[in-house]
Amino acid sequence: MSFTDIQKRAITEWETLQNSETPRILVGAATCGRAAGAEAVLAAVDKELRRRNIDAIVIQVGCIGLCYAEPLVDIIKPGRPRICYGNVTPEIIAQLIEDYLVKDNPRPDLALGTIGDGVVDGIPNLFQLPVLKSQVRIILRHCGFIDPTNINHYIACGGYGGLLKALGVKPEEIIEEIKRSGLRGRGGAGFPTGQKWDFCRKSPGEEKYIICNADEGDPGAFMNRSLLEGDPHSVLEGMLVGAYTIGAKEGYIYCRAEYPLALERLRLALRQMEQYKLIGNNILDSHFSFHLKIKEGAGAFVCGEETALMASIEGKRGMPRSRPPFPAVSGLWGKPTNINNVETWASVAAIMQEGANWYAGYGTEGSKGTKTFSLVGKVERTGLIEVPFGITMRQIIYEIGGGILKEKSFKGVQTGGPSGGCLPSDFLDTPVDYDSLTSAGSIMGSGGMIVMDEETCMVDIARFFLSFVQLESCGKCIPCRWGTKQMLDILEDIANGRGRPGDIELLQELAESVKDGSLCGLGQTAPNPVLTSIRYFRDEYKAHIEEKRCPALVCSALISYYIDPEKCQGCMICLRSCPAGAIKGGKRVVHVIDQDKCTKCGTCLSLCPPRFGAVVKTSGERPAIPEEPVPIGSASKTPSDQQ
Amino acid sequence: MANPSVAQDTQVLLAEREAPVEERLNEILSSYQGKEEELIPILQQVQQIFGYLPEPAMKRIARFLKLPESTVFGVGTFYAQFKLVPSGRNIVKVCRGTACHVRGAASILGEVEKQLGIKSGESTPDLEYSLEAIACFGSCALAPVIVIGNNVYGRMTPTKVKEVLANVGGER
Numbered sequence: 001m002s003f004t005d006i007q008k009r010a011i012t013e014w015e016t017l018q019n020s021e022t023p024r025i026l027v028g029a030a031t032c033g034r035a036a037g038a039e040a041v042l043a044a045v046d047k048e049l050r051r052r053n054i055d056a057i058v059i060q061v062g063c064i065g066l067c068y069a070e071p072l073v074d075i076i077k078p079g080r081p082r083i084c085y086g087n088v089t090p091e092i093i094a095q096l097i098e099d100y101l102v103k104d105n106p107r108p109d110l111a112l113g114t115i116g117d118g119v120v121d122g123i124p125n126l127f128q129l130p131v132l133k134s135q136v137r138i139i140l141r142h143c144g145f146i147d148p149t150n151i152n153h154y155i156a157c158g159g160y161g162g163l164l165k166a167l168g169v170k171p172e173e174i175i176e177e178i179k180r181s182g183l184r185g186r187g188g189a190g191f192p193t194g195q196k197w198d199f200c201r202k203s204p205g206e207e208k209y210i211i212c213n214a215d216e217g218d219p220g221a222f223m224n225r226s227l228l229e230g231d232p233h234s235v236l237e238g239m240l241v242g243a244y245t246i247g248a249k250e251g252y253i254y255c256r257a258e259y260p261l262a263l264e265r266l267r268l269a270l271r272q273m274e275q276y277k278l279i280g281n282n283i284l285d286s287h288f289s290f291h292l293k294i295k296e297g298a299g300a301f302v303c304g305e306e307t308a309l310m311a312s313i314e315g316k317r318g319m320p321r322s323r324p325p326f327p328a329v330s331g332l333w334g335k336p337t338n339i340n341n342v343e344t345w346a347s348v349a350a351i352m353q354e355g356a357n358w359y360a361g362y363g364t365e366g367s368k369g370t371k372t373f374s375l376v377g378k379v380e381r382t383g384l385i386e387v388p389f390g391i392t393m394r395q396i397i398y399e400i401g402g403g404i405l406k407e408k409s410f411k412g413v414q415t416g417g418p419s420g421g422c423l424p425s426d427f428l429d430t431p432v433d434y435d436s437l438t439s440a441g442s443i444m445g446s447g448g449m450i451v452m453d454e455e456t457c458m459v460d461i462a463r464f465f466l467s468f469v470q471l472e473s474c475g476k477c478i479p480c481r482w483g484t485k486q487m488l489d490i491l492e493d494i495a496n497g498r499g500r501p502g503d504i505e506l507l508q509e510l511a512e513s514v515k516d517g518s519l520c521g522l523g524q525t526a527p528n529p530v531l532t533s534i535r536y537f538r539d540e541y542k543a544h545i546e547e548k549r550c551p552a553l554v555c556s557a558l559i560s561y562y563i564d565p566e567k568c569q570g571c572m573i574c575l576r577s578c579p580a581g582a583i584k585g586g587k588r589v590v591h592v593i594d595q596d597k598c599t600k601c602g603t604c605l606s607l608c609p610p611r612f613g614a615v616v617k618t619s620g621e622r623p624a625i626p627e628e629p630v631p632i633g634s635a636s637k638t639p640s641d642q643q
Numbered sequence: 644m645a646n647p648s649v650a651q652d653t654q655v656l657l658a659e660r661e662a663p664v665e666e667r668l669n670e671i672l673s674s675y676q677g678k679e680e681e682l683i684p685i686l687q688q689v690q691q692i693f694g695y696l697p698e699p700a701m702k703r704i705a706r707f708l709k710l711p712e713s714t715v716f717g718v719g720t721f722y723a724q725f726k727l728v729p730s731g732r733n734i735v736k737v738c739r740g741t742a743c744h745v746r747g748a749a750s751i752l753g754e755v756e757k758q759l760g761i762k763s764g765e766s767t768p769d770l771e772y773s774l775e776a777i778a779c780f781g782s783c784a785l786a787p788v789i790v791i792g793n794n795v796y797g798r799m800t801p802t803k804v805k806e807v808l809a810n811v812g813g814e815r
Contacts, residue, residue, distance in 0.1 A: 031780075031781065031782055031795060032782050032784055032785055032797070034794075034795055035782045035785045035788060035795035035796060035797035036785055036797050036798070067784030067785060068784060070784075070785065070797075216781065217778065217779070218779070219739070219740030219741045219742075219743075219744075219778050219779035220740050220741030220742045220779065220783050221779070221781070221783070222779075222781030222782065222783050222784070225781040226781075257687070257724055258777070258779070258780055258781065259781060260793065295683075295684075296683075296684070296687060297722075297724075298683055298686075298687065298722035298723070298724040298725065299722050299723030299724035299725075300721065300722050300723060301778065312683065313680065314679065314680055315678075315679040315680040315681065315682035315683055315718070316679075316718065317717055317718055317721040318721065318722070319721075374742075374783055374784065375784075376741075376742035376783040376784055376786060377741070377742050377745050377746070377786075378745060378746070382742075382783070382784035382785075382786075383784050384784070414741065417741065448741065448783075450741045450742055450745060450783075452745060456745055461744075461745070464741065464744050465741075468778065472778075474721075579757070601750075601753065602750070
């Protein structure tokens with residue numbers, strides 16, 4: 001069967017589905033949807049349809065990105081717009097099936113919005129809501145819309161059309177096209193993709209390799225996982241284009257083992273490609289042959305570094321080596337190798353399908369196109385977003401993200417994960433592009449965006465990232481192995497109230513040495529979170545060191561819990577639940593926390609009924625409280641002990 | 644093979660699991676060609692079946708791939724995924740990624756430790772549970788997250804930890 005026939009058949013299948021007289025129920029069942037309970041919802045859909053003997057098509061789709069409202073279910077009735085429902089439970093879906101499918105009430109109270117043309121009274125258009133309005137979906141255009149386990153859906157939406165176009169032109173022309181698109185590496189460093197391909201193509205050697213880096217190790221980032229789960233073929237099509245252009249006959253996808261569903265989707269996608277002759281010898285009856293293997297990572301953050309990743313594919317310990325020679329000259333098994341990130345490959349497919357000029361129409365002068373981010377942390381609407389470069393942090397956090405969780409105040413946003421930095425509110429109006437973020441002291445990174453509020457301690461965050469890189473340091477070079485350890489020790493001291501004058505300067509000095517002396521990107525960027533947090537939140541470090549105070553009330557060694565004698569009603573709830581037995585008192589007697597016994601677990605604070613609100617958390621100060629339990633109402637004027 | 648780092652009462656359980664090591668190992672190896680690049684996939688498959696990397700298995704793999712035993716051991720200890728001691732039937736993984744961290748992963752880990760009576764990196768003596776702190780599962784929008792077996796549980800609170808663990812225990 002020729003590809004034209006395959007396309008025709010795929011389009012017929014897709015159109016039959018779109019115009020089906022049977023209602024369709026689409027359930028977002030990527031890992032995040034499942035974590036929120038999508039499988040229970042799927043089971044409920046199945047049960048309810050059978051119980052009522054309703055004929056409906058149920059499709060599991062990828063993530064549309066509105067993770068805060070997971071599980072998501074879309075219902076499409078024939079001749080009606082598609083309606084997206086959020087926070088669906090088994091009970092809600094049963095109700096929806098009755099109300100909408102049976103009785104024709106679309107339940108606007110439960111709907112998030114409609115998708116596509118058509119209007120339903122009382123339901124807004126989903127893509128006109130603030131959360132989606134400023135997003136541009138290129139890489140994620142199919143996620144949540146097609147069945148990722150059905151290659152025909154991808155083909156019907158233009159899939160593999162980019163490959164077909166590529167096979168009809170010379171590799172040099174493709175490189176020009178990619179250069180014209182302005183695409184830069186989406187793994188974080190932002191190297192121009194066309195140029196990278198050009199190096200590898202011109203590198204002497206018959207045997208060449210391409211690799212897809214799907215070892216998304218940045219804690220707090222899940223863009224690649226969502227894409228692989230929701231639209232695996234877009235990544236694979238990009239790889240085919242790259243292999244043809246560079247002249248590689250073999251390739252690898254290195255995907256982390258923590259992503260079982262993404263791996264499953266990739267394996268299935270490869271089997272489907274074999275059936276359609278999209279992989280293997282003489283692809284689409286051309287002279288181009290390409291074989292692709294999936295390599296499962298084994299849990300090592302450093303393997304996101306390209307030379308370490310290649311060592312890991314070769315079966316070795318994943319340790320980096322010095323460059324040059326660069327992989328384009330001597331990579332996997334000493335052969336010229338081109339390695340790109342998942343999102344870069346998927347962008348290639350879109351560029352080949354729609355053209356470089358179209359793609360370059362989005363973004364800024366130096367950063368073309370769109371970028372996906374995982375917007376997480378202390379933000380109201382967490383999720384996976386795709387925005388054109390040049391958008392501001394404020395738009396991302398306040399428009400798309402809906403502002404800070406529980407209306408607390410914004411403190412900072414971390415981009416680039418353990419290699420990046422935390423930017424304060426001064427940068428809220430800075431455009432998000434490669435160069436602006438670098439000049440602010442952070443990096444674009446792969447797309448993790450973690451929002452922090454007033455209750456986040458910057459010393460604690462710096463310590464968190466450093467303990468992560470220290471654990472993940474492969475140990476090959478001393479600056480990284482010992483430098484990060486020394487820095488972590490100092491940060492531990494500061495967080496535990498043992499900070500000394502001069503610690504900040506010592507941290508900065510060590511940071512410079514680690515940056516300059518480390519062998520690979522892990523060590524070279526490891527000090528960034530510490531440096532940016534000192535640069536922008538120096539006062540917070542000083543409070544820890546000089547006043548032994550944690551302003552955000554996070555560092556447990558520097559905080560204390562007290563019970564306000566004027567508010568305590570002697571209800572015994574905290575007293576009974578304290579795991580350390582540190583609370584003294586009795587019924588209708590003001591409770592007192594024994595500071596020597598208190599482990600600062602916060603149980604009392606979380607259990608004290610809000611109408612009393614008697615438990616307070618403090619740092620660096622001691623409120624006026626009695627030392628021993630006293631009857632309710634007699635405590636107000638008891639003098640506190642002098643500190 | 645006796646493993647000195649494992650408590651005596653688990654030795655019996657272990658012996659049962661290990662009985663057919665040689666036989667099952669041959670079965671695994673028969674699908675490989677003996678190239679060095681196959682080392683990690685082989686170790687992964689071995690661990691999937693045995694729950695950890697038994698010493699005799701690593702020695703056998705070294706012979707099969709014509710690699711020094713030290714190389715196999717070196718790879719086995721480099722990657723976080725591989726374990727040299729047996730793990731529990733249920734592996735409870737607590738995510739400590741950035742998003743989970745800022746949304747209270749520490750209290751989740753503390754609660755799991757309290758409920759299971761073991762620290763991160765340990766197993767219960769009856770080998771029912773192992774506890775691991777993991778860098779990131781990529782379910783950050785639903786932070787904090789824990790994973791038991793293949794199930795991801797999002798938006799956790801210490802109270803929900805109790806419920807989830809009770810359900811896992813109830814399925815026995």
